[in-house]
Amino acid sequence: MSVALPACPSCQSEDVVKNxxxxxxxxxxxxxxxxxxFVENPQWRIISEETKGIIDRxxxxxxxxxxxxxxxxxxELWLQQYVNQKYKLLxxxxxxxxxxxxRLRVQMDELWSFVDHQGNKQWVWLALDAQTREIVGVHIGNRSxxxxxxxxxxxxPVYRQCAVIYSDFWxxxxxxxxxxxxxAVGKETGKTSYIERFNCTLRQRISRLVRKTLSFSKKLDNHIGAIWLFIHHYNASLPANSSCPL
Known part of the structure; x- marks a missing residue:
């Protein structure tokens, strides 16, 4: 008894042979x-633009x-390649x-993180506009x-020229x-409260920044890219003419 072979997925022809x-x-x-x-039940499939939009979110x-x-x-391999390219182009x-x-007011702070292992510390340096809550400066590196x-x-430039800056005592x-x-001020003054709150937001929204995470970055470029992706989204999401973040 012969077993029926699958039809061609392109032209639906049944004139198919094993190869x-x-x-x-x-x-x-x-x-x-x-x-x-072709093979039956292929594991790969074309990723639609709709799915890519969901991935981006x-x-x-x-x-x-x-x-x-x-x-x-x-x-997971395709996703990693997609993310690598996305972060590279950011x-x-x-x-x-x-x-x-x-007169502008800026709050600065630095957030501890690591790449690959906890000995490879990467500090996230941030500057925040105290009026608009926008992130106006970013650097990822050591603590020097x-x-x-x-x-x-x-x-x-307008911030470097005009802003009054509040930071901790580092x-x-x-x-x-x-x-x-x-x-340089202490936390009790409240003059760095917005940037400290944003640090909490970063840890809540980016899994690789959670202190005891299993989702840590293995590549510095991806670590930096993930942070920049969120910061661009955060700044773009802030309501215009408002001093309150979303």
Whole structure:
């Protein structure tokens, strides 16, 4: 008794023959009419633009890549490649609304994180506009004065020219920031409360920043890319003409 062979997925022809096996051991078939080679129940599929849009939104939530792959039933390898390319193309410069040259208030702080292992510390340096709540400066690196300088240089010129800056007592700030406009303050003053709250938001929304995470970054570029992706989304989501974040 002969077993019916599957029809060709391209032309629906039933003139199909067996054509060896794939490298994964599956039976390969060939259509005699259109020449298409195929297997039954293929594991791969074309990822639609709609699915990619869902992936982009899920990357902004506290989900590991393995969890996204399981939920959407897609290849974890394909997802990692997609994310690598997305992070590579991200602009690494803050996008903020134009500001007049007037008195601005900025809060600065640094957030501990790591890549690959906890000995490879990567500090997330952030500057936040206390009025609009926009993130106006970002740098990921060590905790040295050079990183404080990189944070300062990442801010738009109007902030470097006009802003009064509040930070904690970390010595690197004093070495870099203009002394007449820099104020080192304690948490009890409330003058760094917005940036401290944003640090909590980052840890709640980016799984690789959770202190005891299993979703830690294995590549520095992806670590930086994940942070920049969220910051661009956060700034774009803030309501215009409002001092309150979403």
């Amino acid at each position: 060896g096996r794939t490298r994964h051991g599956k039976q390969n078939y060939k259509c005699r009419d259109c020449g298409r080679q 899920l990357l902004l939530e506290k989900l590991p890549l393995a969890g996204i792959a399981r939920a959407l039933q897609i290849s 602009e690494r410069e803050v996008q903020v609304r134009p500001k007049p040259k007037s 004065a050079a990183s404080a300088q990189a944070l300062w240089q990442s801010m738009p 010595s690197a700030y004093e070495l870099v920031l203009p002394s007449k406009r820099h104020h």
